Amino acid sequence: MRRSLIAIAAISLTLATACSKPSAGEVEKERPAALGGAAQETQASAESKGHSDPEGELGEGQAADDTLVSLVNKKHPLDKAYVPEDLVPVDVPTVLDNPEVNQLRKEAAAALSKMFDAASEDGVKLYARSGYRSYKTQEALFASYSAREGEEAANRYSARAGQSEHQTGLAMDVTSESVSFQLDEAFGETTEGRWLAEHAHEYGFIIRYPQGKEDITGYIYEPWHVRFLGVRLAASVYESGLTYEEFVGEGIE
Numbered sequence: 001m002r003r004s005l006i007a008i009a010a011i012s013l014t015l016a017t018a019c020s021k022p023s024a025g026e027v028e029k030e031r032p033a034a035l036g037g038a039a040q041e042t043q044a045s046a047e048s049k050g051h052s053d054p055e056g057e058l059g060e061g062q063a064a065d066d067t068l069v070s071l072v073n074k075k076h077p078l079d080k081a082y083v084p085e086d087l088v089p090v091d092v093p094t095v096l097d098n099p100e101v102n103q104l105r106k107e108a109a110a111a112l113s114k115m116f117d118a119a120s121e122d123g124v125k126l127y128a129r130s131g132y133r134s135y136k137t138q139e140a141l142f143a144s145y146s147a148r149e150g151e152e153a154a155n156r157y158s159a160r161a162g163q164s165e166h167q168t169g170l171a172m173d174v175t176s177e178s179v180s181f182q183l184d185e186a187f188g189e190t191t192e193g194r195w196l197a198e199h200a201h202e203y204g205f206i207i208r209y210p211q212g213k214e215d216i217t218g219y220i221y222e223p224w225h226v227r228f229l230g231v232r233l234a235a236s237v238y239e240s241g242l243t244y245e246e247f248v249g250e251g252i253e
């Protein structure tokens with residue numbers, strides 16, 4: 001499993017980054033062309049190798065897909081032209097008007113719905129703030145943060161185009177009314193943030209940028225940013241207590 005994940009990392013699209021805090025330019029609708037990169041050609045998938053997905057954790061009728069477990073970060077960026085082919089609107093409460101960011105890949109969107117429903121049953125109300133972001137949207141966002149706070153500062157919490165995990169269509173920034181629907185570190189200490197940290201893996205997501213792991217992930221603590229990996233893999237990463245970089249043996253440095 002580890003070996004196959006490394007293979008994936010090596011060939012994986014390109015990576016990007018973390019979230020981006022607040023508002024700014026989460027607002028474009030451009031969509032580059034098709035999938036770039038070799039990810040499709042390899043079959044070193046953690047999910048496909050050795051696992052037959054007996055419980056259907058990968059989603060109904062879906063074949064295992066390497067791109068679902070791609071490591072994307074500052075060292076492993078995504079191709080400029082990469083756009084997931086199965087983006088769908090999320091069916092959960094959202095914050096922003098831009099339809100682009102209210103999308104995820106099909107399997108991730110379905111898992112997000114299950115997770116939000118489960119939270120709701122526990123009396124916890126979650127909101128989806130920013131999911132898929134195109135290369136161009138990320139480019140505009142990073143430029144806006146850089147102009148405001150300087151490139152170095154921006155690089156700690158936002159991603160350069162191609163280096164954002166949001167371009168994979170597998171990452172979502174989750175927020176709550178208790179933090180005014182913003183992306184704030186304080187979210188981690190709220191009822192909603194604690195619920196997310198405790199249960200995300202049960203639905204196939206991990207808290208991608210844990211506290212104290214900036215040197216490894218390349219990003220500050222982002223209790224709001226979850227990444228879909230499928231239930232089995234997310235649970236393994238959660239139980240390992242490692243960042244995804246450490247789990248696949250590929251840090252950013």
Ligand SMILES: [Zn+2]
Nearest residue numbers: 018019173225
């Ligand atoms: Zn994010």
